[in-house]
Amino acid sequence: MGGINAIMNIARGALQANQIAMEVVSHNIANVNTPGYTRQSAVLESASPVSINQLKIGTGVQVGSVTQASDPYTTRAIQQNTSSLNEYQTQASVLSQLESLFNETGNATLSNAMNDFWNAWQDVANNPGGTVERTALLEKANILAQKFNSMSNDLTQTKKDMNTNLQMGIEKVNDLTKNIADLNDKIVAAEADKTTANDLRDQRNNLLQELSSWVGNVSVEQGNGSVTVMTQGGNLLVDGNKHWDLQQSGNNIYYNNVPNDISKNLTGGQIGGWLNIRDEVVPQYQSNLDELAGTLIRQVNTLHSTGYTLSGQTGKKFFDNSQVPVSGDNTGAAGYIQLSADVQNNPSNIAAGSIPPAAPGDSSPGDNENALKIVALQTDNSIQIRQWTISDRGTSTSNSLQTETMDGYYQTLVGEIGTTTQAANENQSFAQSTLDNLQNVRDSVSGVNLDEELTELLKIQRAYEANSKIISIADEMLQSLLQVQ
Amino acid sequence: MRVATPTVYRGIEQNILRTYSDLNKIDEKVSSGKNFNRPSDDPVAMVNSLGLSNTLARIGQYQTNMNTAKGWLDTSATVLDQVSQVAASAQQIAVQLSSGNQSADVRNEAASQIDGFLNQAIGLGNTQLNGKYIFGGYKTATPPFADSGSGATETVVYQGDPKNDFKVQIGPNETIAAGKNGETVFMNSNLFASLIGLKQAIVNNDQTAIQQESTNLQTATDYLNAQVSDVGIRQSQLQTQGQMFTQVSANLQNQLGDLVNVDNNQAILEMQQKQTAYNVALETAAKISKVSLLDYLT
Numbered sequence: 001m002g003g004i005n006a007i008m009n010i011a012r013g014a015l016q017a018n019q020i021a022m023e024v025v026s027h028n029i030a031n032v033n034t035p036g037y038t039r040q041s042a043v044l045e046s047a048s049p050v051s052i053n054q055l056k057i058g059t060g061v062q063v064g065s066v067t068q069a070s071d072p073y074t075t076r077a078i079q080q081n082t083s084s085l086n087e088y089q090t091q092a093s094v095l096s097q098l099e100s101l102f103n104e105t106g107n108a109t110l111s112n113a114m115n116d117f118w119n120a121w122q123d124v125a126n127n128p129g130g131t132v133e134r135t136a137l138l139e140k141a142n143i144l145a146q147k148f149n150s151m152s153n154d155l156t157q158t159k160k161d162m163n164t165n166l167q168m169g170i171e172k173v174n175d176l177t178k179n180i181a182d183l184n185d186k187i188v189a190a191e192a193d194k195t196t197a198n199d200l201r202d203q204r205n206n207l208l209q210e211l212s213s214w215v216g217n218v219s220v221e222q223g224n225g226s227v228t229v230m231t232q233g234g235n236l237l238v239d240g241n242k243h244w245d246l247q248q249s250g251n252n253i254y255y256n257n258v259p260n261d262i263s264k265n266l267t268g269g270q271i272g273g274w275l276n277i278r279d280e281v282v283p284q285y286q287s288n289l290d291e292l293a294g295t296l297i298r299q300v301n302t303l304h305s306t307g308y309t310l311s312g313q314t315g316k317k318f319f320d321n322s323q324v325p326v327s328g329d330n331t332g333a334a335g336y337i338q339l340s341a342d343v344q345n346n347p348s349n350i351a352a353g354s355i356p357p358a359a360p361g362d363s364s365p366g367d368n369e370n371a372l373k374i375v376a377l378q379t380d381n382s383i384q385i386r387q388w389t390i391s392d393r394g395t396s397t398s399n400s401l402q403t404e405t406m407d408g409y410y411q412t413l414v415g416e417i418g419t420t421t422q423a424a425n426e427n428q429s430f431a432q433s434t435l436d437n438l439q440n441v442r443d444s445v446s447g448v449n450l451d452e453e454l455t456e457l458l459k460i461q462r463a464y465e466a467n468s469k470i471i472s473i474a475d476e477m478l479q480s481l482l483q484v485q
Numbered sequence: 486m487r488v489a490t491p492t493v494y495r496g497i498e499q500n501i502l503r504t505y506s507d508l509n510k511i512d513e514k515v516s517s518g519k520n521f522n523r524p525s526d527d528p529v530a531m532v533n534s535l536g537l538s539n540t541l542a543r544i545g546q547y548q549t550n551m552n553t554a555k556g557w558l559d560t561s562a563t564v565l566d567q568v569s570q571v572a573a574s575a576q577q578i579a580v581q582l583s584s585g586n587q588s589a590d591v592r593n594e595a596a597s598q599i600d601g602f603l604n605q606a607i608g609l610g611n612t613q614l615n616g617k618y619i620f621g622g623y624k625t626a627t628p629p630f631a632d633s634g635s636g637a638t639e640t641v642v643y644q645g646d647p648k649n650d651f652k653v654q655i656g657p658n659e660t661i662a663a664g665k666n667g668e669t670v671f672m673n674s675n676l677f678a679s680l681i682g683l684k685q686a687i688v689n690n691d692q693t694a695i696q697q698e699s700t701n702l703q704t705a706t707d708y709l710n711a712q713v714s715d716v717g718i719r720q721s722q723l724q725t726q727g728q729m730f731t732q733v734s735a736n737l738q739n740q741l742g743d744l745v746n747v748d749n750n751q752a753i754l755e756m757q758q759k760q761t762a763y764n765v766a767l768e769t770a771a772k773i774s775k776v777s778l779l780d781y782l783t
Contacts, residue, residue, distance in 0.1 A: 032490055039489075096525070103523050104535050111535055115542040122546045126553045126653055127617070129626055353623070355649065367623035367646070372654055378543065379657040407539050415532035418524025425525060436499060440492050447489020451778040458782075 004474050004481070010060035011470040017044055017061045018464045024066055025456050028448045036206040038068040038446040040198055068198040071445040076219070078438045079209050083216040083268035085431035090273030092424040094158065095281070099421045101154050102285075102414050110151065111410060113144040118378040124352050125371035129310070134347030138339065141318070145337045148293045152334035155286045162278035163251065169214050169271045170246045170253065176211045177229065177243040180204060184226035185241035191225045216268020233265020251278075264393050279394040281420065286334070287388040287397075288413050293337045294330025295385050296406060297321055299377050301340075307351030307370030314356070316342040316349050330386075381405045387412070497770040504763040511756045514747050521745075530744050537741040544734045547655055551727055554653040557619050557663035558723065562716045564612050564619075565670065569709035571609070572676055572702050575602045579683055579699035583692060596687045603680040607632055607641060610671050622646025622666030629667040630677070637685065641677035643667050655726055661719055665712075674708040675701060 021042040031037040045064040049056040104111050120137040127133050183204040190197035204227065208219055216232045222240075229238040235255045237244055247254040252261035263275055297319040304318040317340040323332070343349045353366025354373065377383070383406060386399040402409060513522060521527040578595055587595075610620050610630040621629035622645050629645030650662035650669075671677070679701040686694035 096523070099524050104531065105519060105522055111539065112542075115539060119542065119546040122550060122654060126550055127625075128623065129617075355623070367649055368652065369649075372652065372660060375654060376658060408536075411532045411535045411539075414524055414535060415528045418526075418528030418531050421523075421525035422528060436495070439495065443489035443492045443495075444487045447491055449488065450490045452487075454778045454782065 004477050006057070006059070007474045007477075008471060010058075011467045011474065013047065013060040013062060014467040015464060015471075017042075017063050018460050018467065020063045020066075022457065022460045022464070025453050025460065029450065029453050029457075032448040032450055032453075034202075036202050036209065037448065038070050038198065038202050038205075039448050040066055040068045042066050065195065066198065068196065068201070069446050070201070071442050072221075074438055074442040074445070075205055078435065078442060079205075079212040079219070080216075080268075081431060081435045081438055082209050083212040083272070085428065085435050086213045086270045087216070087268050087273040087276070088424055088428040088431050090270045091277060091281070092421070092428045094162075094273070094277045095417070095421040095424050098155075098158060098282070098285070099417050101151050102417045104414055108147075110144075110147050111407070111414075113140070113147045114378075114407060114410070116140045117144045118375060121371055121375045124350065125368040125375055128352040128366055128368040128371060131347055134350050134352075137350060138343060138345075138347055141339055145319070145339065148289070148334040148337045151289060152286065152293075152332075155282050155289070156335070159278050159282050162274045162282075163248070165274050166253070166271060166278075167248050169269075169274065170248050173211065173214050173237075173271070174243075174245045176207055176214070177237045177245070180207050180211070180227065180229060180238045181241050181243040183207065184238065187225045188240075197225070212269060214269045215266050215271040231262075231265045232267045233262065235262055235265055264395070275393060280390050280392075283394055284388055284390040285413070285417065287331070287390065287399075288409075289334040290330045290332055291386050291388065292334070292406060292409055292413070294333035295383065295409075297333060297337055299380075299383060299406075300374060303370060303374050303377070304351050306354070307373075308353040308356055308366050309351050310348040310366065312356065312366070313349070314351065316340070316351050318343055318350070378407065379405060381408070385409050493773060497766070497773060500766040501763070501770060504759065504766045508756070508759040508763050511752065511759050515749070515752050515756055518747050519745055520747055534741055534744050537737050537744070541734060541737050541741065543657075544730050544737070548727070548730055548734075550653045551655050551723055551730075554655060554661055554663040554723055555720070555727075556614055557651070557653075558716055558720045560612060560614050560619055561664065561670075562713060562720065564609050565709055565713045565716060568606055568609050568671075568676070569706055569713060571602050571606050572674075572679075572706040572709055575599055575680055575683060576699055576702035576706060579695055579702060582687060583695045583699055586690070586692075592687050592690060596684050599680055599684045599687065603632070603641075603677065603684070606671075606676060606680065610667060618645070619651070619664040620645065620667040620670055622649045622651055622664070622668075625651065625664075630671065639681050639685075641681070643672050655723065659726075661723060665715075670712050674705040674712075676705040676709065679705055 021044065024040050024042040028039055043064045043066070044061050047059040047062045049058050051057075103109070117137075117140045120133070120140040123133040124130070124137050183200055187197045187200045187204065190200060208217075208227070208229070211217055211229070217229050217237065218232065219227045219229045221227050226240050227238065228236070228240075230236050235244070244256045246262075246266075247257060249259070251263075252259075253263040253266065254260065255262045255265075263279075266272055266275060298321070300318050301321050305315050307316075308314050309316055320336075320338050320340040323336045350371075352368050352371040354369035355367045381404055383404065385402050385404070385406070387402045387409070388397060388399045390397045402412075404412075514520065521530055524531045578598060582592070582595055607630045611628040612619055617625035618627065618629055619625075621627060624644070624646045627644055629643060631642050631644060632639065633642055634640055645667045647666065647668045650666055651664035652660040653663045655661050679698050683695065683698035683702065685691075686698055
């Protein structure tokens with residue numbers, strides 16, 4: 001076949017091909033702001049020539065394929081960085097709440113409560129017989145104990161909040177893995193004819209990125225186009241069209257309903273961040289706060305019980321130590337510290353003196369030696385306090401014995417939370433800028449540029465016009481022929 | 486590099502957010518007047534400021550304690566000076582009477598004068614400050630000195646704390662005896678015994694005894710004067726310490742201020758810079774988003 005019909009066929013084919021190309025451009029323009037969209041392009045190729053009288057004559061243009069300008073390497077890097085960013089972001093936001101517990105820039109702080117407590121002992125020392133001073137001391141001690149209690153409660157509450165968050169996160173992960181498995185199925189089916197399921201792949205990449213924001217994962221694309229997804233610790237979440245769920249039970253996270261905690265396999269993403277807070281950060285602050293409260297109870301009580309009360313009695317406790325085990329384990333001390341029944345509502349039982357009364361029942365106010373000894377605890381820099389370090393999600397706990405004042409110990413604690421929060425903030429902004437950069441790199445390959453698409457549009461429009469012109473010329477040629485009689 | 490259209494907008498958005506966040510941070514500094522508002526703003530400065538405020542709070546308490554001690558010492562000095570004058574006056578009477586036999590009237594008059602001195606001395610020994618007896622050691626609620634018996638059996642008994650001085654803390658591991666116990670200050674001077682002895686001797690017209698008590702009263706006066714100067718030593722110790730604390734506390738306040746308080750000139754300059762950066766980001770956004778190929782196509 002040749003001749004005018006062939007010309008018309010070539011032009012018709014070209015109109016079709018350019019229409020398709022224009023559809024692809026329109027699709028690109030339509031998706032200019034769609035997150036995760038990968039720019040597509042119609043690949044035009046010349047159609048196979050035909051031989052006519054030993055001449056190879058071209059048969060026009062056809063659309064070979066519609067490809068996407070994908071950048072799998074950067075896309076994977078984006079997924080990984082999304083999981084780091086979310087981990088840091090989560091930690092930074094929880095830490096900034098925690099840090100307000102230890103925020104010593106205000107007035108109602110533990111540090112102030114401790115100062116008031118020691119100063120109240122001074123006042124008692126200045127007037128060991130004074131009921132006003134003794135009552136004030138009990139009030140200050142009560143405020144201090146309550147401050148410890150409320151900080152301890154808030155820390156415990158933070159751990160509970162993390163579990164609530166984890167519950168939500170895990171549901172989200174299960175949803176996502178199910179959808180990824182579904183998309184795997186669709187992509188494998190759509191690509192059976194060796195084409196690329198461009199938009200489905202974009203959708204799946206978006207889901208993978210969202211999954212990374214919840215929990216760090218490793219995804220590997222298989223030969224048939226499906227992806228296999230695993231947790232960082234190696235639990236298979238998606239394989240082909242199958243997916244496996246996570247379950248939360250109390251402090252444990254189970255895989256596929258097997259009652260065996262796999263939470264250590266979950267790192268990165270918001271879930272990783274929450275687990276770090278729950279199992280490392282909060283327990284460490286709690287242990288150290290407990291250590292301080294326990295040391296305070298022990299040190300004050302040791303001196304207090306050797307002193308003498310206003311009525312000449314000895315052996316009275318200042319803080320309730322019924323829960324302080326002999327072993328020296330201070331777990332929970334910040335939570336249970338309170339005044340002992342001996343002194344609660346009974347200021348005369350404060351043992352300010354260290355000299356036994358001359359005669360039993362001697363009601364003269366005693367000395368202030370014991371009060372002075374207790375006051376000296378404030379500046380005693382030979383007190384040994386354990387400082388805990390909790391890492392590896394709570395599986396590694398160690399402590400070092402610090403020899404310092406109790407005030408100094410607490411200051412170290414405040415400094416530590418400040419540094420940790422600062423580091424989390426810095427990590428967050430670093431991860432954010434890394435991710436922004438990667439996003440720009442990805443966009444430079446895969447993103448839509450409107451000016452570029454508009455130029456493309458003009459190019460196609462002109463081609464379309466030219467081919468239409470060919471049809472009208474061919475038509476004129478046909479008419480010329482028909483007029484030959 | 487090929488730049489995608491969303492990249493441009495993302496860039497604009499990031500710049501606006503970043504400059505706004507910077508501006509917000511410096512705003513917080515200026516409006517709170519503090520260099521840091523949470524530990525993570527500057528952990529090192531936070532810990533240092535905590536240490537400084539703790540020391541200041543402690544010094545504040547020492548200063549309060551020192552005021553208490555000062556009250557006690559000032560009162561002690563006045564009282565002891567008066568007691569020493571009482572002893573001296575009694576001794577003069579003894580000297581007058583020891584020069585020869587006096588009429589019964591003169592002696593009676595003198596005896597009652599001495600009795601008056603005795604009561605005055607006991608009264609001074611029982612001086613109270615804010616309801617507390619200052620010469621009873623720790624036994625601040627009972628009068629330390631009491632007159633008992635009469636005539637030959639009259640004695641003054643000490644019922645305060647016999648061993649301990651009333652101590653007040655004026656520094657870390659440093660206390661000062663704000664009130665020395667009456668045993669040390671009064672009983673060891675034998676003032677009361679000498680006054681009682683003198684009274685008896687006058688009543689008995691016993692010249693030898695009068696002379697003896699005159700010597701004793703001289704000893705007592707010397708002893709009491711020594712006590713006055715002892716108080717003086719402690720007063721000056723307190724003063725030195727007080728001056729030291731005033732100076733230290735002023736230094737620490739300055740350090741704390743430097744650490745905590747925002748340098749307004751610098752902060753406002755910084756705020757203006759951030760404000761400019763923010764404005765520039767906004768203006769750039771407005772300009773960039775105006776340009777498009779669409780504007781040139783008809």
